[in-house]
Amino acid sequence: MHRGRVRVAIVSFALFACSTQAPTGPGDEPGPDAAVVDPPPDVDACATPVALALVGRPLDLMPADRLAAIAARVPCIAQGAIRSIVESPRTLWYDKQSLTPGYQDSFGDNVVTPIGFRPNTIDPGLINLAVPGGHQQIFSELGIFHFPFGKPIGPGDNIEVVDFWRLPDEPGSDAYRPVVHWQRDPNSYTHRIEWMFPVGTVFGEMIFLDEGGELHPSEIRTRTRTATGWEVDALRPFPTAEDFAAAIEARRGERPEWAESPALDALITQLRGGSLSPFHVVATHFPGSFPVRNAGIEQLPELTGSDAELTHELLRTTAFRSAKGVYWKQDGALSAWAASSSGKGQIVPKGYNAAAVEISQDSCDSCHRDAGRPFETWYDNILAYGELWGNDETFTWHPFTLSKFVDAQGKVVNFNHDNREIRPDFKAAGLIEPYKPADHPASVYQRIVREWTDFRY
């Protein structure tokens, strides 16, 4: 019994040493679920705007003007770990321009058959030369994998995503607990660089609507490394349809065109009614990667003009909070985990598919678990083309020097020899170091092992 308690305390410490979130009171035993705490109802999270730090970072990935543009559009966030992370100068921000996405090709001998890191925007010819039609099998368009069905949150074209990355701090020091990397060479044809994140690492995805030349925040998804997996959450301004209806009602008196809008009347009626239709998502490619999910979906109508100004203003002035475990709506046998939209001016992107995406480890893992998995496990004709992007269940991050593998047009650089170099600036900032089990204890560094993890070609 006593031993059990001590172990729990150590695990909690490892999880929380990283974040600025302190246990909420004496005797509180914070578990992973305590990471995001809803504020007491009387605290207005929007009274103090979220201040995304613009200076003081150990390393800037994104240009300062781009980060400032994002900082000006972040939503109100309920007090808690996620808000602290967004505000911390120790959190690094990136997008596809500042951390060019790529995947490893670990199959080869680096003499006759090249190995290395490839941008997702690889020239289709370089794949099709060896595997005719191979590019069309794995990519839906230049830079976007089909996995498991093209764009992971839906086909919308009014979406802008910015990512953030917070490593835990080394207790009692101003250093980070670093990412650790090592090379795996199980045979002469398999040479892969692997990495894993320390317990407490947080990745976040801030999803904006990009409409009329402005960004409007829509959702924040987070993944927090535990010893055995990734704890997940998603913060939204209106977890339920009723939340959204009530917010419109509470605000529409502020402007006559809002008060009198028939479109807003109709929207409130729809939100409060049963209006789900059947919805499915399933892998279109990478066979078997994403078994069918059946859900209900609510298509919110496109809003324009002053009606869209109200939704946009609500997105900016409503505290984002955890929507975990909360249905957007249930209607008879159908349930929707989130809203969707048939057009712009809404609170979610056009074509948003999260109605079928529960916020739970199993649900989010069904895609994330395959980061770094060899293409050959889905396509036996694509043996020689490496692995899906990412590693340690995270897609967008990698530690490689950009200029060694990609040019400004997104074309491959150094295709014919191993171009994987661990970024010197990451090393200098203490963000990554070689894995040494003696220095990197299993309480903080533990691999997540899937059935394919230690593959060899």
Ligand code: HEC
């Ligand atoms: C349909 C597959 C799929 C599902 C389901 C999914 N994701 Fe992802 N996720 C992705 C892909 C692909 C990316 C890279 C997106 C991009 O291009 O920026 C990603 C990126 C992310 C990132 C940025 C860090 C990273 O791994 O690159 C976070 C954070 C994230 N997702 C959280 C979640 C959460 C939380 C859930 C569950 C509510 C979830 N995801 C469900 C496919 C998925």
